[in-house]
Amino acid sequence: MAAKQASGIRVGIGGWTFEPWRETFYPKGLAQKRELEYASRQVTSIEINGTYYGSQKPETFAKWREEAPEGFVFSVKGTRFTTNRRVLAEAGESIERFVGSGITELKDKLGPINWQFLPTKQFDPKDFEAFLKLLPHSVDGYDLRHVAEVRHDSFRNPEFIDMLRAHKVAVVLTDKDGFPEIPDVTAPFVYARLQGASEEIETGYAPKALDLWAKRAKAWAEGGAPDDLTPVGAPEKKAPKSRDVFIYMINGFKPKAPAAAMALIKKLG
Template sequence: MIRIGVGGWNFPEWRGGAFYPDGLRQADELAHMASRLNAVEVNGTFYRSQSPQTYRAWADATPKDFSFALKAPRYATNRKVLAEAGESVTRFTEGGLAELGDKLGPINWQLAPTKKFERDDFARFLDLLPQTGGGLPLRHAVEVRHESFLDPAFAPLCTERGVAIILDGDSTYPSIDSPTADFAYLRIMGTTAGEALGYSEAALDRWAQYARGLQGDVWMFVIAGEKRLNPRAAEALSARI
């Protein structure tokens, strides 16, 4: 399964006919987005806790085959010593996300751009990530954004634990293309105002071909860049795949 989506769904730039029909209620934006794409990366979970009722409402608003990737809370990842994040990790993974059921996709443990690779601390952090949350199996992925993670010791730590390394494409962050899990997670960030679909036709073809060549399930999100055009790029990728 290859899932294509965007980051979030509550953006003024998408309203008034740009992506959402003119007059669509904000309460219906998730359902509309889910009728056009089959995945979303939730950014709100990075900033604040969500209630079990909220997760359930998201699940109820979306089709059966829809998938939610969740950004883990900053309280777990934006810290000097990652190995001390155990309480925050548990609070998040046992905080109701299981209400998403089969719609729960991978968790993105996004590190700060300034966070450097420290082998022992990072290994201990990975060991904090549980196999299940609320009784559901969990998929974990790490998004590292400092060049020190180009260290050859990094990827084997993830492979040993089945944690995916998120590929940041078309960005200023290191692009680490290393399969370390039985699924893949991509975030592409190169949409520009000069392209009607955010990306050129050739670039969309390349990303679609890349996604088709990956092993296991794939989650691919069009993030950042020219945010107004990200849904168009995601739809264009979906059409190719």
């Protein structure tokens, strides 16, 4: 079972189907059809990657919901057919099709939707704001939370931060070299995707690094912000008393991602 952790903080991995994990994470002999059942009891959230590449059936989302324990949350990666286009203002039909594809079958286990953009996508204020206006904040009676994963340095712009806040959309914080670091809090939740796991370290991240991320997570969860990260824009006008925090161990040396996530959960305990 996943260790008890600070309220509002969820730590997990990207996906659950990864062959090397069958040697390092999953128990020997575990049936592949039971991998989600097992993984969802070791971490407290999983980012679903398959939705980026293609649509899933509503009954598939329902099956995933049933396999995960109570209190578990899935984040969902938005389809690439929405984000990998030249004109984002024309994405309305694609967004509508995605949010209506069955994601609400996850019910109370539905977390944020991550809209991931290519590293070549630059900040076009007019077009990006048009995209943000297209994002629905509810569907089928369920609230939707959105996060933008931008990978071009042009997004390190105070105007981008103000725009996200106006639409209550979060921005992905990453530690990956070559991607822009944007630690600003722009929504009622924080979303980090960590991609610096090392093959040489048993837990992927060194204990001091895990301590640092645990400290940051607690600061966000308590409505504050880490004092060691420099924001791009102005600080929040009014910070909340608390907020949800999502941290995913994604890449770097991916075989170590589950170990890194479980080690951070233990730190937060």
